Amino acid sequence: MxxxxxxxxxxxxxxxxxxxxxxxxxxxxxxxxxxxxxxxYFDTTNDLYVLNDSTSYENSGSLNFGTTSSGDNLAVGRSxxxxxxxxxxxxxxxxxxxxxxxxxxxxxxxxTGASSVWSNANTFTVGYYGTGTLNIENGGSVSNTSGxxxxxxxxxxxxxxKDAGSFWTNSGNLIVxxxGTGTLNIENGGSVSNTxxxxxxxxxxxxxxTGANSTWENSGILTVGVNRTGTLNIENGGYVSNTVGxxxxxxxxxxxxGAxxxxxxxxxxxVGNSGTGSLNIENGGYVSNTSGxxxxxxxxxxxxxxxGANSTWENSGxxxxxRSGTGTLTIENGGSVSNTSCxxxxxxxxxxxxxxKxAGSSWTNTLDLFVGDSGAGTLTIENGAxxxxxxxxxxxxxxxxxxxxxxxxASADATTDLATIADLINNEKVxxxxxATGTYVLxxxxxxxxxxxxxxxxxxxxxxxxxxxxxxxxxxxxxTSAYHSVPEPATYALFGGLGALGMAxxxxxxxxx
Numbered sequence: 001m002x003x004x005x006x007x008x009x010x011x012x013x014x015x016x017x018x019x020x021x022x023x024x025x026x027x028x029x030x031x032x033x034x035x036x037x038x039x040x041y042f043d044t045t046n047d048l049y050v051l052n053d054s055t056s057y058e059n060s061g062s063l064n065f066g067t068t069s070s071g072d073n074l075a076v077g078r079s080x081x082x083x084x085x086x087x088x089x090x091x092x093x094x095x096x097x098x099x100x101x102x103x104x105x106x107x108x109x110x111x112t113g114a115s116s117v118w119s120n121a122n123t124f125t126v127g128y129y130g131t132g133t134l135n136i137e138n139g140g141s142v143s144n145t146s147g148x149x150x151x152x153x154x155x156x157x158x159x160x161x162k163d164a165g166s167f168w169t170n171s172g173n174l175i176v177x178x179x180g181t182g183t184l185n186i187e188n189g190g191s192v193s194n195t196x197x198x199x200x201x202x203x204x205x206x207x208x209x210t211g212a213n214s215t216w217e218n219s220g221i222l223t224v225g226v227n228r229t230g231t232l233n234i235e236n237g238g239y240v241s242n243t244v245g246x247x248x249x250x251x252x253x254x255x256x257x258g259a260x261x262x263x264x265x266x267x268x269x270x271v272g273n274s275g276t277g278s279l280n281i282e283n284g285g286y287v288s289n290t291s292g293x294x295x296x297x298x299x300x301x302x303x304x305x306x307x308g309a310n311s312t313w314e315n316s317g318x319x320x321x322x323r324s325g326t327g328t329l330t331i332e333n334g335g336s337v338s339n340t341s342c343x344x345x346x347x348x349x350x351x352x353x354x355x356x357k358x359a360g361s362s363w364t365n366t367l368d369l370f371v372g373d374s375g376a377g378t379l380t381i382e383n384g385a386x387x388x389x390x391x392x393x394x395x396x397x398x399x400x401x402x403x404x405x406x407x408x409x410a411s412a413d414a415t416t417d418l419a420t421i422a423d424l425i426n427n428e429k430v431x432x433x434x435x436a437t438g439t440y441v442l443x444x445x446x447x448x449x450x451x452x453x454x455x456x457x458x459x460x461x462x463x464x465x466x467x468x469x470x471x472x473x474x475x476x477x478x479x480t481s482a483y484h485s486v487p488e489p490a491t492y493a494l495f496g497g498l499g500a501l502g503m504a505x506x507x508x509x510x511x512x513x
Contacts, residue, residue, distance in 0.1 A: 065094035067121035073098065077107020077130060085109045087140065091117045097124045097144065099132030103154065106131040111140035114165060120144035124170075127157025127180055134158070136190065139165035146172035147194065148182075150203060155180030161190035164213065170194035173220075177205025177228070186238070189213040196220040197242065200230025200249055207231070209238035212260065218242035222265075225249025225277060234261045234285070243267040245289065247277030248300065254278070256285035259310065265289035268317075272302025272325055279303070281335065284310040291317040292339060294327030295350065301326045306335035309360060315339035322352030322375055329353070331385070334360035341367040342389075345375030345397065352377045356405065359384035362470060366390070371429075372398020381405025386470055392420060394429040401440050402455070402481035403433040406467060409477045414459050417477030421457070430455070432481035456480050 066072030072095035077083040079102040085092070087110070097120040099107040107130070111118050116139070124144035126132040129152045136142055137160070147170040149157035157180065161168050166189070174194035176182035182205040186192055189211060197218040199205040207224075209216050210233070222242035224230035230252040234240050237260035244267040247254050252275070256263050261284070269289035271277045273296045281287055281304075292315040294302035302325065306313050311334070319339035321327035324347045331337050332355075342365050344352030352375065356363050365388060371377040372395030380401040381387050388408045394400060400407065409417040424430050431440040432455060443455055458464040458478040467478070 062090065063092045065092075067093055067095050067119075069095060071095070072121075075099075075101040075105075075107075075128075076109050077105040077132065078102060079105045081106045083107040087111045087116045087118055088113050089115055091115075091119065093119045094121070096120060096122045098128045099125070099134055100127045100130030100155065100157065103129045105129070108133040108135070110135040110137070111142055112136075112138045114139035116140040118142045123147070123172075125149075125151045125157070126159055127151060127155040127182070129155050131155070132157045134160070136161045136166045136168055138163050141167040141169070143167075143169040144171070146170060147174045148178050149174075149176045149184060150180030150182030150205065151178050153179045153203075157181070158183045158185075160185040160187065161192055162187040164189035166190045168192045173198065174218075175201050175205075176207055177201055177203045177230070179203050182206070184208070185210075186214045186216055187211050191215045191217070193217045194219070197222045198226050198230075199224045199232055200228045200252060201226045202228055204229045205231070206233075208233040208235070209240055210235040212237035214238045216240045221246065223248070224254055225252025225275060233257070234263055237261055240264070241266070245269040246273045247271045247279060247302070248273040248275040249277070251276050252278070253280070255280040255282065256287055257282045259284035261285045263287045268293065269315075270296050270302075271304055272296060272300040272327065274300055276301045277303075279305070279313075281306045281311045281313055283308045286312045286314070288314040289316070291315065292319040293323055294320065294329060295322045295325035295352070296320075298324045298349070300324070303328045303330075305330045305332070306337055307332050309334035311335040313337045318342065320344075320346055320352075321354055322350040322377070323347060324350050326350070327352045329355070331356045331361045331363055333358050336362045336364070338364040338366070341365065341369070343370045343373050344377030344379065345372045345395065348374045350375030353380075354378070355380045355382070356385040356387055357382035360469065361385040363387045368393065370398075371395065371400060381407060384466065386467060388472075388476065391416075392424070394424055394427070399429055399431060400424065401431045401433075402479070403440075404481060406464070407479045408461065408467070408472070409479070410474060411477075414475075414477055418457075418459075421477070421479055425455075 065074050074094040075098040076085045077100045099109055123146050125148045126134050127150045149159055173196045175198045176184050178201045180203055184207045186209045199207050221244045223246040224232045225248045227249055229250045232254040234256045236258045239262050241264045245265040268291040270293045271279045294304055319342040321329050321344045367390055369389035369392045371379045376397035378399055382403040382405045385405045390410050411417050425443055430443045432443050434441045461476040461478055464478050
C-alpha cells in the first residue's frame with residue numbers, strides 16, 4: 001500500500017496543523033507530519049484509514065486539517081484515479097471537503113460505523129471536476145454547510161447513505177446535479193437533511209429514497225428539475241418532506257411507489273411549474289400538500305397519474321389542472337384524489353384534462369368543480385369510477401364524458417342538483433358512450449330517440465347499488481350513463497326529456513344510514 005503526497009504545500013503557510021498517523025508496519029512506526037495550512041489531498045493511488053482500533057492500524061482516530069480558512073481543505077482524488085479514504089470509528093475534520101477534485105481525479109470515501117465522523121466546517125462537494133463517491137453506512141455521519149453532488153461540467157458524484165443511524169447533515173442547501181451528474185441514494189433507514197433541495201439544477205440529478213425509515217428532510221423548498229432533468233424515486237416505505245414542492249425543468253419525474261412511501265409537502269405542490277413535470281403515485285404511495293397545481297405557467301406541462309388501490313393524492317386546498325399551461329390528471333385502478341375546489345383550464349390558453357376510470361377509483365371535490373374556466377377543460381368518468389362535488393360548472397370550452405362512470409352531486413337539495421344536470425345537457429356539455437358505435441355522442445335529452453345513448457339519474461344514492469363500495473355518507477344526486485334502450489325498473493328514475501325534468505320525482509333525498 002503506497003502512502004505519499006498526503007499533504008502538499010502550495011503557498012505560504014498561515015498556520016501549522018500537526019497530524020498524527022499510524023502507518024502499516026511495512027511503512028514504519030507512528031509518524032507525525034507537520035503541514036502548512038494550505039490545501040491537503042490524496043493522490044496517486046493512496047489508501048488512508050482513520051481508525052480507533054484495528055488489527056492492522058492503530059492511531060488516535062483523529063485527523064484534523066483545520067476548520068477556519070480556505071487553506072484547510074481536504075481533497076480525496078485531486079488529480080489522479082483510485083484514491084480512497086476510510087473512516088471507521090475515527091474522526092476527520094477540515095474546512096471544505098472534495099471528492100474528485102480535478103477532471104482526472106477520482107476518489108472514494110467510506111464513513112462506516114457508529115462514532116465515525118467526517119466534519120466539514122464549510123461546503124462539501126462530491127464530484128467537483130472529477131468523479132467522487134461517498135458511502136455513509138452502519139451509523140456513520142458526515143456534516144457540512146451546503147452540499148453539491150456533480151458540481152462542474154462533466155463531473156460525476158454518487159452518495160449513498162444507508163442503515164439506521166447513518167446521517168448526512170447539510171445545514172445549507174443540497175444540489176444533486178449542478179453542472180455535472182449527481183446521484184443520491186438513501187437506503188435501509190439512512191437519513192439526509194438540508195434546507196432547500198435541488199435535483200437536476202443545470203444537469204441531470206437522481207435521488208432514490210427506499211426502505212422503511214429512509215428519510216430525506218428538506219426544511220425548505222424541494223425542486224426536482226430546475227433547468228434540466230431531475231428524477232426522484234420514493235419507494236418501499238421511503239419518506240421525503242419539504243415545504244413547497246416543484247417538478248419541472250426538462251421532463252422531470254417524481255414516482256412515489258409502494259405502501260408506506262410518502263411525500264409530504266407542507267406547502268403547495270407544482271407539477272410542471274416551469275417546463276415539463278410528471279408525478280406518479282402507484283401501488284399504495286401517498287402524496288400530500290396544500291394547494292395542488294398541474295401545468296402552472298405558460299408553456300409548461302404537468303402530468304399526474306394516481307394508480308392502484310390505496311394510492312392517494314391529498315390536497316388540503318384547491319387543485320388547479322392547467323392554470324396557464326397544460327395539465328393532465330389520471331386516476332385509475334382504485335386510486336384516489338381529494339381536494340376542496342378544482343379548476344380545470346383556469347386562464348386563457350390553458351388546458352386541463354382529468355380522467356377517472358375503473359371501479360374503486362375516486363375523485364372527491366369537497367366544494368365546487370369547474371370544468372373549463374377561461375381555458376379548456378375535459379372530464380371523463382369511465383367504468384365504475386366516481387367523481388363527487390357540491391356543484392359542477394362547465395365553461396364554454398369544457399365538456400363531461402360519461403362511460404359507465406358516476407358523477408355525484410351533493411348540494412343543498414335535489415332540486416338544485418337536477419337544475420345543474422338540466423343546464424349541462426341543455427348547454428350541450430355532456431357526452432355519453434354509444435354502445436353500438438363505441439364513440440361518444442352528445443346528449444341532448446335524458447334518453448335519445450334511438451335508445452342507443454341514455455343517462456341514468458339516481459335521486460337518492462341509496463338506490464345506486466354500484467356505489468356501495470365507496471362508503472358514501474349523506475345524500476347525493478348521481479348521474480351516470482347506461483347502454484340500454486328500455487328503462488330499467490325501480491332502482492332509478494329515467495327521464496324521457498328535458499321537458500319532463502321539472503315535473504318528475506322531486507322528492508327529498510335521505511341521508512345514507
